[in-house]
Amino acid sequence: MSKKTSLIFGLATSAFYTGMIALAQEGAEPAAGTMVVTAEADSPSFFNVVASGGILGIILWLAIFFTSIACVALIVDAFLTVRNNKVMPPTLVHNVQAAMEQGDVMKALQHCEEEPCPVANILSAGFSNVEEGFETIQDAVSVAAAMEEERLMQRVNYLNVVGNLAPMLGLLGTVQGMIAAFAGLSTAGAAGGGALAMSISQALWTTACGLFVAIPALAFFYFFRNRASTIIITMEMHTLEEIKILRNVEVVGE
Numbered sequence: 001m002s003k004k005t006s007l008i009f010g011l012a013t014s015a016f017y018t019g020m021i022a023l024a025q026e027g028a029e030p031a032a033g034t035m036v037v038t039a040e041a042d043s044p045s046f047f048n049v050v051a052s053g054g055i056l057g058i059i060l061w062l063a064i065f066f067t068s069i070a071c072v073a074l075i076v077d078a079f080l081t082v083r084n085n086k087v088m089p090p091t092l093v094h095n096v097q098a099a100m101e102q103g104d105v106m107k108a109l110q111h112c113e114e115e116p117c118p119v120a121n122i123l124s125a126g127f128s129n130v131e132e133g134f135e136t137i138q139d140a141v142s143v144a145a146a147m148e149e150e151r152l153m154q155r156v157n158y159l160n161v162v163g164n165l166a167p168m169l170g171l172l173g174t175v176q177g178m179i180a181a182f183a184g185l186s187t188a189g190a191a192g193g194g195a196l197a198m199s200i201s202q203a204l205w206t207t208a209c210g211l212f213v214a215i216p217a218l219a220f221f222y223f224f225r226n227r228a229s230t231i232i233i234t235m236e237m238h239t240l241e242e243i244k245i246l247r248n249v250e251v252v253g254e
Contacts, residue, residue: 054180057206060173064209067166071217074159078224081155087231088119088238096123100245105130118148119235126243134243141243149232156224163217170210177203 050061080086092115099108109127112120125144126137181199 056176057173060169060176060206061209063169064166064173064206064213067162067169068213071159071162071166071213074155074162075216075220078156078159078220082152082224082228082231084231084234087117087152088235089115089117091115092117092120093238096242100242118152119238121148122235122239123242126239137243141239145236145239148235152228152232153225156221156228159217159221159224163214163221166213166217167207167210170207173206173210174203177206 050058092111095111096108099105099111105127109124112124112127122141122144125140129136129140178200181203184199
C-alpha cells in the first residue's frame with residue numbers, strides 16, 4: 001500500500017472511531033432540560049460498555065473493530081483499483097490499436113507486456129496464440145477475460161462479506177449481553193429492574209455499531225459492483241474489436 005493510501009486509510013479510520021466514541025458518549029448523557037438524579041458512574045463510557053460484556057463480549061467487539069478496519073481498507077482499495085483508467089489505460093489502448101492497424105501483432109504483444117493490467121492480460125492471451133488460429137485465440141481470450149472479471153469482482157465482493165458479517169456479530173453481542181442481563185436479574189430480584197435496563201442498553205450498542213459498519217459497506221458494495229460491471233462490459237467490447245482484426249492479420253517476423 002502506498003504512503004498516500006496509508007494516509008487516507010489512517011485518517012478515515014481515526015474519523016470513524018472518533019465519531020463512534022463521541023456517539024457512545026452522547027448516548028450516555030441525559031437529555032437537555034432533565035434533572036440528573038443518578039451518579040456519574042451510572043452513565044458508562046464507551047469503553048465501560050465494551051468491558052462490561054466479559055471475555056466473549058470483548059472478542060465480539062474486537063471482531064466488529066476488525067470488520068470496520070476491513071471496510072475502510074476495501075473502500076479505499078476499490079476507489080484506487082476499480083477505475084476505467086486502471087483497468088484499461090488509455091495509452092496502452094492507443095498503442096495496441098496503432099500496432100494492430102499496422103498488422104504488427106508482436107509489437108502489440110510487447111506493449112501489453114510492458115504495461116500489465118486486466119485488458120493487457122486478456123489481449124496478451126490472444127496475441128500469444130495468434131499462430132494457432134482464430135478459434136484458439138477466441139478460447140484463450142474468453143478464459144483470460146473470465147479470470148480478470150473474477151479478480152476484479154472478488155475485490156468488490158469482500159465489501160459484501162463485511163456488510164453481512166458486521167451486523168451478525170453485533171446481533172450476537174446483543175444476544176450475549178441480554179442473556180447475561182437476564183441471568184443477573186434472576187439473582188437480583190425485583191429490585192434489579194434498573195440494572196436490567198442498563199445492561200440491555202449496553203448490549204444493544206454492539207448491534208448499533210455492527211449496523212454502523214454494515215450500512216456504508218453495503219452501500220459502497222453496490223456502487224463499486226455497478227462500476228465494475230460497466231468497466232467489464234467496456235473491456236470485453238474493446239477486446240472483441242481487437243481480436244476481430246486477427247482474422248486476417250499475419251505475424252511480423254523480427
